[in-house]
Amino acid sequence: MADAPQGLLGVVVAASYWPIGAAAEGAGPLPRLQRGLRGARGAILRWPGRAEAQQWANAELLRQRRRRERRRWGQGSGGERGERGRAPGLGRETAERSLMGTSGPSSSFPSPPAAPSRTRRYRFLLRHRAGPCWGRVRGKGARTGCHRVQESLLSSSSGYSNYRGILNWCVVMLILSNARLFLENLIKYGILVDPIQVISLFLKDPYSWPSLCLLLVANVFVLVALAVERRLAEGSLSEGLGTALHALNLLAILCFPAGIVLIVTSITPVGAVFALGSYTITFLKLFSFRDVNKWYRERRGAQKAPPEAAGAKKANGDVGLKVVTYPDNLTYSNLYYFLFAPTLCYELNFPRSPRVRKRFLLRRLLEMLFLMQLLVGLIQQWMVPTIQNSMKPFRDMDYSRIIERLLKLAVPNHLIWLIFFYWFFHSCLNVVAEVMQFGDREFYRDWW
Known part of the structure; x- marks a missing residue:
């Protein structure tokens, strides 16, 4: 050995x-x-x-x-x-x-x-290794098969989360089912879309514009809020008295348009909804305007702002973007920019975009026009006949027919709400933000 x-x-x-x-x-x-x-x-x-x-x-x-x-x-x-x-x-x-x-x-x-x-070695391996996925052994301990211990994809313990294919399938099924319902509606009722009828939803009398007049009166409440803030910044009003005046002004914003809608009979339902929605937005904006200015007053009382923060100069001597400080923000232009800006939270200095993108603005405008016509067409063609046919079951208290009509209204209702979401929160708000060069475009998040 x-x-x-x-x-x-x-x-x-x-x-x-x-x-x-x-x-x-x-x-x-x-x-x-x-x-x-x-x-x-x-x-x-x-x-x-x-x-x-x-x-x-x-x-x-x-x-x-x-x-x-x-x-x-x-x-x-x-x-x-x-x-x-x-x-x-x-x-x-x-x-x-x-x-x-x-x-x-x-x-x-x-x-x-x-x-x-x-060839002989390969035949020997095929005789001793079953399965189509078996491959050549590359080294000691190498995996020679395609099978391993694992869970099914739809099991909760598999950790699989990419259900995009199922989502696409659901979209296809939704399109097919809605197409069938829409075709059935056309066969049963014909074409009911009337663009001229949309004008009558906003106006009953061409010489009477109550909704527009109600919107113009909202400027009174805006000017009252600005005047109170100016007096508080000068120190001629106490903080308690200013809070009371703001509370009365905000309460009047909520009560005044509701009373006008109830009293004036010539106002249309669509015009009333538009006016009440505008007053609600104004109420929220003025509430934020009052709170932010109060915070800046408290900060100014605690410490004085640095004098060089009012403006910045570039190296070549040109005046750069001016930084607004309190109480220089209490101007008509600053307040009305906030009122028209697509946000409910007030700031002294909003982020601004460098320029107006004309192609982006044109696409959003076309989306606004097309989706508005689509919404009106779906309401006139799909929802109005179903609502009219639902009156008799509600009068007779036929619960089975009532549930059937409500389920029939659920499909167009969801579809119209989704289109309205895109039309308002994406198309309309982006148009306003692009015209005003408002930089923050996060008007919505992934709520879906």
Whole structure:
């Protein structure tokens, strides 16, 4: 057994030296490999299973002989091997004998069995490895199959969250179902869309404009709020008295338009809704205007503002964007910019966009016009006939028919609300913001 380590060491050393370039005949890595293999053969003959070991050693030696012969006689490609070429009439056995320095096969190294071809090895692996996904083994411990322990995608423990395909399928089903209902409505009622009728929703009498007059009166409450804030900034009004005046002004904003709508009979429902909505927005804006100015008054009382904060100058001497400070913000232009800006939170200095994007503005305007006509058409064509047909079940208190009519109204109602959301919060507010160069365009978040 003492020769075994030396023999195995010879095999390892020879295998490590073999990839180095070709050597002269009778010298270089080949004699080292021969000596190593012979030493290994002499050592492993004394091991159990020596027949298998001897067969492996002989096969390894033959493989090394063939590689050496290819390199020497030009069976490979490129480099020095291609320039040597192969002698005419020199067969593989003759080359091997010439290489080993013998005229015949060595008696101490019997010819080993031929190594199995790649096709035979692949067939053997296919017989012992079932499955279409099994691939070639790249290394020890490499995965050789396509199966592993895992959960189904729709299981809660799988961690899968990309349901975009199901969402697309739901959209397709929604479009198909709504298209069927719309086609059924057209077959049953015909075309009921009348653009001229939309004007009568805002005006009953062309010479009477109560909604517009109600909107113009809102300026009175705005000027009262500005006057109170100016007196508070000058110190001519106490904080308690100013709070009471603001409370009365805000209460009047809520009560006055409601009373006018109830008293004036010539006002239309759509015009009344528009006027009441505008007054509600004005109430929220003036409430924020009062609170922010109060905070700045308290801060000014605690510490004086730095004098250089009122304006900034560029390096070339031109006056840059002026920073407004309290109480310089109590002007008509500042307050009315806030009233028309698409926000309910007041600030002294709003973020501004550098320019007006004309193409963006034109796209939003076209969206406004198209979606407005679509909303009116859906209401006239889809919802109005259904509401008219729902009056009799409500009078007779037929609950099954009432539930059926409400479910029938649910589909167009949801569709109209979604279109209205996009029309108002995206198209309309972006148009106003683009014209006023208002920089903050986050009018909505992903509520869906």
